[in-house]
Amino acid sequence: MVRGIRGATTVDHNDATEIREATQELLQMILSENALCTEDLVSAIFTVTQDLNADFPASSARALGWELVPLLCATEIPVPSGLSRCIRVLIHVNTTHSQTEIRHVFLRNAIALRKDLVRLEIKK
Numbered sequence: 001m002v003r004g005i006r007g008a009t010t011v012d013h014n015d016a017t018e019i020r021e022a023t024q025e026l027l028q029m030i031l032s033e034n035a036l037c038t039e040d041l042v043s044a045i046f047t048v049t050q051d052l053n054a055d056f057p058a059s060s061a062r063a064l065g066w067e068l069v070p071l072l073c074a075t076e077i078p079v080p081s082g083l084s085r086c087i088r089v090l091i092h093v094n095t096t097h098s099q100t101e102i103r104h105v106f107l108r109n110a111i112a113l114r115k116d117l118v119r120l121e122i123k124k
Contacts, residue, residue, distance in 0.1 A: 002042055003095050003102055005030055006117070008088040008110035016055035019048075023060035023087055026107055030091060033103040042092035043070040049086045050078050057087050086110055 009026045011018040023046075031037065044066070046057035058071035076088065086109070095102075104117040 001095070002092055003097060003099065005034060005091045005093060005102055005104060006089070006114070007091070007105040007107075008086060008113055009107040010083065010109040011052070011085050011087070014052050014054045014085065019052060019055040019057065019087065020060045020063070022108070023057040023089075024064055026087065026089065026105060027061055027064060027066075027091075029107070030089075030103075030105045033105055034093070034095070034097065036093055036095065038065055038069065040093045040095060041066065041069045042094060044072070044089055044091045046071065046073045047076040047088045048073070049076050049082065049084055051084055052087065057089070083109060083113060086113075088113075 007026050007030050009022045011022045044058075044061060048057060056073050058073050061069065061071055076082070076086065104114065106114055106117065
């Protein structure tokens, strides 16, 4: 069956290298925490806040070997009280895990987005 996995992270600066490294860290942790491989991926939707335009998060995924996975990037809704310099992802995966077994990953300042889903041992 297909399940959705959420994740998010932040960077300190609008810098292509920082965006690439933070995105790859997030994606690798999502795969690891959910015992997934690239073949399990159906698609991924990335959003970034308006203050991040130095690189596409999808490019970071491609560099990890996600060449055949459909990817999409968009800009997050600019809510005035929203978290800045944030990269979010929704990954659709083929898995036998139930919804309660799915491990969503929120790193760095993005932990504040979904404290209810953050496991203490993966906080950064």
